[in-house]
Amino acid sequence: xxxxxxxxxxxxxxxxxxxxxxxxxxxxxxxxxxxxxxxxxxxxxxxxxxxxxxxxxxxxxxxxxxxxxxxxxxxxxxxxxxxxxxxxxxxxxxxxxxxxxxxxxxxxxxxxxxxxxxxxxxxxxxxxxxxxxxxxxxxxxxxxxxxxxxxxxxxxxxxxxxxxxxxxxxxxxxxxxxxxxxxxxxxxxxxxxxxxxxxxxxxxxxxxxxxxx
Amino acid sequence: xxxxxxxxxxxxxxxxxxxxxxxxxxxxxxxxxxxxxxxxxxxxxxxxxxxxxxxxxxxxxxxxxxxxxxxxxxxxxxxxxxxxxxxxxxxxxxxxxxxxxxxxxxxxxxxxxxxxxxxxxxxxxxxxxxxxxxxxxxxxxxxxxxxxxxxxxxxxxxxxxxxxxxxxxxxxxxxxxxxxxxxxxxxxxxxxxxxxxxxxxxxxxxxxxxxxx
Amino acid sequence: xxxxxxxxxxxxxxxxxxxxxxxxxxxxxxxxxxxxxxxxxxxxxxxxxxxxxxxxxxxxxxxxxxxxxxxxxxxxxxxxxxxxxxxxxxxxxxxxxxxxxxxxxxxxxxxxxxxxxxxxxxxxxxxxxxxxxxxxxxxxxxxxxxxxxxxxxxxxxxxxxxxxxxxxxxxxxxxxxxxxxxxxxxxxxxxxxxxxxxxxxxxxxxxxxxxxx
Amino acid sequence: xxxxxxxxxxxxxxxxxxxxxxxxxxxxxxxxxxxxxxxxxxxxxxxxxxxxxxxxxxxxxxxxxxxxxxxxxxxxxxxxxxxxxxxxxxxxxxxxxxxxxxxxxxxxxxxxxxxxxxxxxxxxxxxxxxxxxxxxxxxxxxxxxxxxxxxxxxxxxxxxxxxxxxxxxxxxxxxxxxxxxxxxxxxxxxxxxxxxxxxxxxxxxxxxxxxxx
DNA sequence: GATGAATGAGCCTTCATTCAT
DNA sequence: GATGAATGAAGGCTCATTCAT
Numbered sequence: 066x067x068x069x070x071x072x073x074x075x076x077x078x079x080x081x082x083x084x085x086x087x088x089x090x091x092x093x094x095x096x097x098x099x100x101x102x103x104x105x106x107x108x109x110x111x112x113x114x115x116x117x118x119x120x121x122x123x124x125x126x127x128x129x130x131x132x133x134x135x136x137x138x139x140x141x142x143x144x145x146x147x148x149x150x151x152x153x154x155x156x157x158x159x160x161x162x163x164x165x166x167x168x169x170x171x172x173x174x175x176x177x178x179x180x181x182x183x184x185x186x187x188x189x190x191x192x193x194x195x196x197x198x199x200x201x202x203x204x205x206x207x208x209x210x211x212x213x214x215x216x217x218x219x220x221x222x223x224x225x226x227x228x229x230x231x232x233x234x235x236x237x238x239x240x241x242x243x244x245x246x247x248x249x250x251x252x253x254x255x256x257x258x259x260x261x262x263x264x265x266x267x268x269x270x271x272x273x274x275x276x277x278x
Numbered sequence: 279x280x281x282x283x284x285x286x287x288x289x290x291x292x293x294x295x296x297x298x299x300x301x302x303x304x305x306x307x308x309x310x311x312x313x314x315x316x317x318x319x320x321x322x323x324x325x326x327x328x329x330x331x332x333x334x335x336x337x338x339x340x341x342x343x344x345x346x347x348x349x350x351x352x353x354x355x356x357x358x359x360x361x362x363x364x365x366x367x368x369x370x371x372x373x374x375x376x377x378x379x380x381x382x383x384x385x386x387x388x389x390x391x392x393x394x395x396x397x398x399x400x401x402x403x404x405x406x407x408x409x410x411x412x413x414x415x416x417x418x419x420x421x422x423x424x425x426x427x428x429x430x431x432x433x434x435x436x437x438x439x440x441x442x443x444x445x446x447x448x449x450x451x452x453x454x455x456x457x458x459x460x461x462x463x464x465x466x467x468x469x470x471x472x473x474x475x476x477x478x479x480x481x482x483x484x485x486x487x488x489x490x491x
Numbered sequence: 492x493x494x495x496x497x498x499x500x501x502x503x504x505x506x507x508x509x510x511x512x513x514x515x516x517x518x519x520x521x522x523x524x525x526x527x528x529x530x531x532x533x534x535x536x537x538x539x540x541x542x543x544x545x546x547x548x549x550x551x552x553x554x555x556x557x558x559x560x561x562x563x564x565x566x567x568x569x570x571x572x573x574x575x576x577x578x579x580x581x582x583x584x585x586x587x588x589x590x591x592x593x594x595x596x597x598x599x600x601x602x603x604x605x606x607x608x609x610x611x612x613x614x615x616x617x618x619x620x621x622x623x624x625x626x627x628x629x630x631x632x633x634x635x636x637x638x639x640x641x642x643x644x645x646x647x648x649x650x651x652x653x654x655x656x657x658x659x660x661x662x663x664x665x666x667x668x669x670x671x672x673x674x675x676x677x678x679x680x681x682x683x684x685x686x687x688x689x690x691x692x693x694x695x696x697x698x699x700x701x702x703x704x
Numbered sequence: 705x706x707x708x709x710x711x712x713x714x715x716x717x718x719x720x721x722x723x724x725x726x727x728x729x730x731x732x733x734x735x736x737x738x739x740x741x742x743x744x745x746x747x748x749x750x751x752x753x754x755x756x757x758x759x760x761x762x763x764x765x766x767x768x769x770x771x772x773x774x775x776x777x778x779x780x781x782x783x784x785x786x787x788x789x790x791x792x793x794x795x796x797x798x799x800x801x802x803x804x805x806x807x808x809x810x811x812x813x814x815x816x817x818x819x820x821x822x823x824x825x826x827x828x829x830x831x832x833x834x835x836x837x838x839x840x841x842x843x844x845x846x847x848x849x850x851x852x853x854x855x856x857x858x859x860x861x862x863x864x865x866x867x868x869x870x871x872x873x874x875x876x877x878x879x880x881x882x883x884x885x886x887x888x889x890x891x892x893x894x895x896x897x898x899x900x901x902x903x904x905x906x907x908x909x910x911x912x913x914x915x916x917x
Numbered sequence: 918g919a920t921g922a923a924t925g926a927g928c929c930t931t932c933a934t935t936c937a938t
Numbered sequence: 939g940a941t942g943a944a945t946g947a948a949g950g951c952t953c954a955t956t957c958a959t
Binding site: 520522524605609610611612614615624628632656658659662663664666667677682686687693694 | 734735736737738739740818821822823824825826827828829830834837838841842845865868869871872874875876877878879880882883885886887890891895896898899900902903906907
């Protein structure tokens with residue numbers, strides 16, 4: 066049962082409805098692709114009436130934007146938590162946590178990855194999408210650069226370029242996600258994780274090591 | 279002036295028209311995104327009349343598919359040339375060539391990258407797109423695995439996993455392209471190339487070295 | 492003024508709209524022929540907007556089919572009423588009623604005849620039309636055969652074939668309608684009725700007699 | 705093989721091409737219905753090139769009109785031959801010949817009947833079709849009336865109305881053809897003929913008699 | 918706030934017609 | 939005369955958006 070079975074559809078707080086619609090939008094994008102999203106599908110998925118999406122978001126475009134923002138910000142929040150909270154005993158542990166975070170997403174998150182790449186695919190021609198995506202990546206790069214710089218400093222490595230490493234890591238994760246999403250058979254989740262770990266193990270051998278397997 | 283100013287309706291061989299329309303489609307996808315492609319835009323871009331696209335391709339869907347195939351096959355052809363021709367003095371030279379090939383595309387190729395990612399973004403929900411993209415990646419992974427295996431053998435490295443390395447390289451290149459396309463300011467082409475080179479230098483130190491810069 | 496001048500978009504029950512659209516379709520077929528029916532004409536005739544026909548019927552084809560069904564079923568209902576109700580004092584009276592029914596249709600019914608023949612004209616190449624039309628005729632033939640058989644029995648006629656008579660009557664009525672529709676000057680309604688009556692008078696002299704005129 | 709296999713398509717006399725195209729049109733109407741006729745289908749059926757139809761007939765409409773005319777005139781010619789030639793020993797023989805003519809058409813003629821009813825179905829809304837069809841029927845009615853009048857005179861019947869009889873006969877034949885075309889299972893050709901014969905036997909008992917069967 | 922019937926612009930597609938070869 | 943690639947108007951259909959209830 067996919068509907069929220071809200072037979073007595075009474076008025077709900079604004080935020081509840083918005084969340085409900087965004088979640089439905091995520092499912093629709095994952096299932097039908099960005100171009101297959103229609104207001105009808107979204108509201109049906111949410112178990113609500115056609116008109117409601119325009120009531121709470123002014124237009125389809127706004128709904129899509131808010132969906133992108135939600136996905137982006139959710140990821141950013143989790144990442145920021147790891148990158149800036151002081152709860153890790155070591156830099157190595159923090160990097161391990163980042164790795165674990167990037168490759169431990171559950172099914173719901175697969176949908177969100179699909180959303181992310183759906184927007185990225187259109188981003189080149191849509192300044193608004195581009196801005197949101199770029200901003201997310203810029204912030205991530207900044208923080209990851211700092212983390213890697215710290216690790217390099219700890220290792221006494223003065224030649225390696227932390228910024229380059231961060232850009233590489235971000236790109237690698239994006240690439241692994243995308244490849245894994247498009248062809249999970251060729252690149253299963255575990256292999257993706259191992260590839261990412263290997264990247265870090267090569268670049269930061271004193272912090273990350275390959276598992277014996 | 280983008281049109282070919284073909285006021286005098288002149289019959290052209292089938293292949294010429296198809297090529298013309300596919301090129302126009304590439305431009306449209308790059309400019310407006312996959313969802314912004316209309317038959318009107320494509321044919322106007324090609325300087326032809328509305329009906330012609332359905333005359334040479336049967337439908338919009340077929341036109342898009344042929345466009346994806348062309349882009350995919352063009353890339354595959356170039357890559358295969360490098361990976362299988364015997365004209366390289368050493369494995370290292372061949373890897374260098376691969377790197378150069380992946381990051382030396384001209385402006386027209388930027389459009390093709392946009393096409394590639396536009397389709398990838400929809401691939402999850404479009405089996406046909408998925409099949410074409412997967413196939414391309416599978417073939418590439420196979421050949422690159424063989425190349426890296428050779429390099430590892432030459433280096434006497436018995437622990438590293440060539441398949442993992444290949445998957446990582448492909449994902450990294452995809453990720454770098456995508457990031458560079460979406461935000462060229464954050465990730466300029468040169469930086470992308472340096473990141474890719476660094477990945478290879480870490481994994482295959484005897485074959486690829488970082489430039490002094 | 493043919494429109495219902497519904498400037499203020501007012502929601503109507505599903506059935507009301509369907510009826511409205513089918514009536515408009517009947518008028519369009521009568522006025523422009525089956526091949527001249529466009530969704531634009533139908534909805535304009537109905538005083539509604541273009542999209543509405545696809546909202547209530549799924550496609551133009553479905554709308555046409557429902558129109559054919561309505562016309563067919565309306566006629567069948569009236570005919571069945573006469574052929575099976577017990578309200579006639581004699582077999583002769585029932586036959587008279589059938590005759591009266593077949594040739595006493597008002598102007599609206601002329602349109603419906605046009606619809607009937609428009610579909611019949613395409614029926615040979617359209618299995619769906621064919622099925623609907625055939626079914627109507629089969630049921631009619633069955634009931635009329637029974638009626639004529641009864642009359643023959645009453646008259647003690649053992650040689651005449653009621654089935655042949657029924658098929659002849661149905662064909663004659665079809666032919667008279669068609670001729671009258673195409674060229675009302677040559678075959679006015681009254682003459683058509685007289686021709687049909689004469690057919691019955693010849694075949695069932697004890698039940699139907701020619702008027703003195 | 706439906707094409708005329710005219711591999712060396714050289715110039716042909718105007719009339720040959722016209723005939724070729726009209727025959728193709730007849731087949732197309734029978735197969736696809738009037739609304740399913742396209743210039744592409746017609747010319748392909750004729751084994752000729754797209755442009756040729758507009759070369760020999762000025763437009764699609766003209767081609768259709770000529771097709772209707774041909775079918776109409778062919779029928780009229782055969783009928784006139786029977787109704788006006790002096791080669792029959794008796795009025796009865798002439799009536800028998802008419803009956804045989806109306807129900808002895810071969811397969812090619814079934815296609816022509818389909819053409820006839822396809823146009824009749826649109827005739828109400830197409831003055832040009834209407835004119836051609838009406839004219840044909842008027843001429844037929846005139847001649848058949850004369851024939852029946854002669855028969856009535858011969859029989860000394862002063863009450864029956866030959867004009868009514870003729871109109872009835874024409875309508876009956878139309879109706880039988882139409883019913884037989886739409887549902888040959890319900891109304892096989894033989895049954896149609898028997899129904900027509902029975903009509904004439906009732907009206908002109910001294911000239912036409914029912915077969916013992 | 919919530920509903921969903923209604924609207925109408927925009928799209929893909931078909932096809933009669935044209936015309937350079 | 940003959941060809942068939944090219945044209946472009948017209949039609950069916952989709953769907954974001956509106957608004958009376």
